[in-house]
Structure formats: structure tokens, C-alpha cells
Amino acid sequence: MAKRLSAFRTRAIRLHRWVGLTLGVVAVLFTTAGALLLFRPDAQRAMNEPAFASTRLPGDRPVSLVEALHTVQHGHPEFHVARVWFDGQVYRVFNTERTHWWSVDPGSGRLLGHDGTPLDGFWGVLHNLHTCMLTCTESPGYQAWLTTVVPGTELELSQAVYGLVALTLIGMAVTGLWLGSAALRRGLRVRWSRAGRFARDSDLHRLVGLVAGPFLIVWAVTGSGFQLPWVEQAWYALTPGAAPVPAKETPAAPGHGPDIGLEAAFQDATAVVGPGPQPIMALLPSGSSARYRFRFEAAPATYGDVTDGFRVSVDRYTGRATTEDNAPGSPAATVLWENWRFPVHSGIVAHGWWRLPWLAFGLMPLALLVTGVSATLVRRRVARQRRLARLHRTAANPRDHQDAKTG
Secondary structure, three states, X not given: OHHHHHHHHHHHHXXXXXXXXXXXXXXXXXXXXXXXXXXXXXXXXXXXXXXXXXXXXXXXXXXXXXXXXXXXXXXXXXXXXXXXXXOOOOEXXXXXXXXXXXXXXXXXXXXXXXXXXXXXXXXXXXXXXXXXXXXXXXXXXXXXXXXXXOOOOOOEHHHHHHHHHHHHHHHHHHHHHHHHOHHHHHOXXXXXXXXXXXXXXXXXXXXXXXXXXXXXXXXXXXXXXXOOHHHHHHHHHHOOOOOOOOOOOOOOOOOOOOOOOHHHHHHHHHHHHOOOOEEEEEEOOOOOOOEEEEXXXXXXXXXXXXXXXXXXXXXXXXXXXXXXXXXXXXXHHHHHXXXXXXXXXXOOOOOHHHHHHHHHHHHHHXXXXXXXXXXXXXXXXXXXXXXXXXXXXXXXXXXXXXHHHHO
16 A cells, blocks of 8 residues: 555656646746736836825815716717726726726816826736736737637637646645645755755745645636636535526617616616615626626725625616626625635735735745756756766676676
């Protein structure tokens, strides 16, 4: 039994090593990009300070997100508005392509500024890579070939890569935790200069892997849930939660009346929600859509990410309001998946410098790659030196070598 376990451990070590040196490189690109994106909102604020510089004057009064949208419509009629979002500091009113926005002071209704310096270039490529696998047409780095559907499936190539990255992270984390668990019995330590580079890097690799392993599994599961439907299906199959049923887009009935307008739709949605939850997002219908959509939450978190909220859609012609996502009173598993998945995955649930732990854990796969490659190179170099030494001894003493073979 011990021999079989030892043989299995040896195969697991080899598999862990070679998957890490191949697919692991792709996974590191995703995790490193995600770690840097933690501070993308802060960079956006720093690059567009006037758009977030709110002031209060006598007579100012707070405005709703509907009034904020109307402010932009009246001030810039050439700007085709489609969405307004409260980001925790200001209202941002986006255009139909969601590529540009105007900001409005929620405490006064004053138009503050425009995203004069959009996050293109470096930040845009990072966002496109980590969020869309380079398939976001509005971001730099778009690659049309990644939208090709994989034969025999309904998945695009980009989604297949997401799944492969997620499985790689989970597999590397699980095998790393198992292989490194022996270190827990003898105590975690890092042998520094006197033990040599191989011992130091192996110890660092093992230590970082044990710390980062659980977080990598959480990131892999939550991140792949945004792209792969079966991950969400598995969550609801394994938990007591109930998967929310999205509202279907149906064309307007013949002879429908006029559009009720955003303000009336907002009132209908608020009537369904009742007092308490605050609106943080409104989405206007576009194209064949017959619905206004609103997002409410009980306690706005940093940058307006929902941690206790739900959506309400309103028919643009009849005013009939319907609760979407996890309605109030939903099971905890449903709330956890629908509301906390993105804030926990992205780290935006925490303020400013409190997101540094997410940055540290997000960079750990890079540290694992560096230490793993370093240890592998040393191992290969030592093995090559030993092989050359044996060949040298064989060439110098051919009789001894022959005796050893026949002996």
C-alpha cells in the first residue's frame, strides 16, 4: 500500500510540475491581470478627478438616479443615454455602448464631468483579457477568432479557455495542498542561503501554495461561474438555494399603448420593492427590449457593487413590475451566489487599501510560477551534471563499467 501511494505521489508531482509549466502560465496571466484590475477604479478616479469632485451649496438637495439621467439628457442631448449607475460616490450616466459616461453629483444634481481620460491602453487590455478573454469589442485587444464556437458544444473558444484555466487552477491548488501537506507535520520553514537555491525555492513554492490554495479554488469557481452555465447549475444542485429564473424578452403585443417612460417605470418598481432598499442602477430598454430594469440594494457597498440586492423589471407599455434574480427572502445560498460572488471575487467589497490582501493573493500564482520554474531549472541542471559525471567516469574507466554491467 505504501509503495502504491508513493508511486501515485510521484506521478502527481510530475503532473503538477508539467501542468504548472504549461497551462499554469496561461492561468498566471489571468490571475495577474485580475490582481492589477483591483485598483482600476482608483486609477479611473485619479485620471478623471473633476468628474468626482462634488461640492455642496446652500439650497442643494439630493437627486434620484432618474433625475441624474434627465440632467445629462438636458445638458447633452447628443449623448444617447442608456444606463445610470450609482458607484458609491457619484451617478454615472452611460451611453448606449457603455464606453463613455457623464457623472452627476447625487447630493445636488449638478453635472460634474465626463470621462475625459477613459481607461484604454494598458488598463483596457487587462480588462478585456481578464473579463472577456479578449472578446469585448469595446475594449482594446479584441480578437474575433476567440468568439468561434467549439464544434460539438455551445461554448465559444474564449469560454472553453476560461473553463480550462479554472480547471487548471483548481487542479494545481488541490494537488499542491495535498503534496505540501507533509510540510505541516514537520513545520513550515524556508531554508535560505546556506541550503542552496533549490531548497529555498522549493520551500517558498510549498509555503506560498499552501497559503494561496484555498483562495485559488474560490477564485476559479466564482470566476468561471460568470462564463460557464454548468458552474452555476452545479452550485444550485449542491446547495439548498434556488436558481433565479431570468425574465424572458418578449416582443410587445400588437396594439400596445405608448411607452410609460422612465419616471413612471421607476415608481412602479419602487412600489414593488417597498421602503428600505435603495436604487443604484437603471437600464433603459433598447432595440426590441420591452423592459426597464432597476437594481436595488439594502446597503450599498464600495463602488456600488451589490451585496444585498435584487433586480426589478418593468414592462415599458403596461407598467407591470416583476422581481428578478434573488427576490427578498431568497435562501442564503442564492443570495451568496448572486450577490457576493463578484464582490468577493474582485475584492471590491473592501475599501481602498483594504484590497491589498486580494492583490497579494492575486500575485501568488506568479510567485508560484517563478519559484517552480527556478526549482525545476536547478533540478534539471543537477541531473544533467550527474549524467555528465557518470559518462565521464565511464569514459575514464571502461573496464570498471564493463565489469559493473557483467558483474
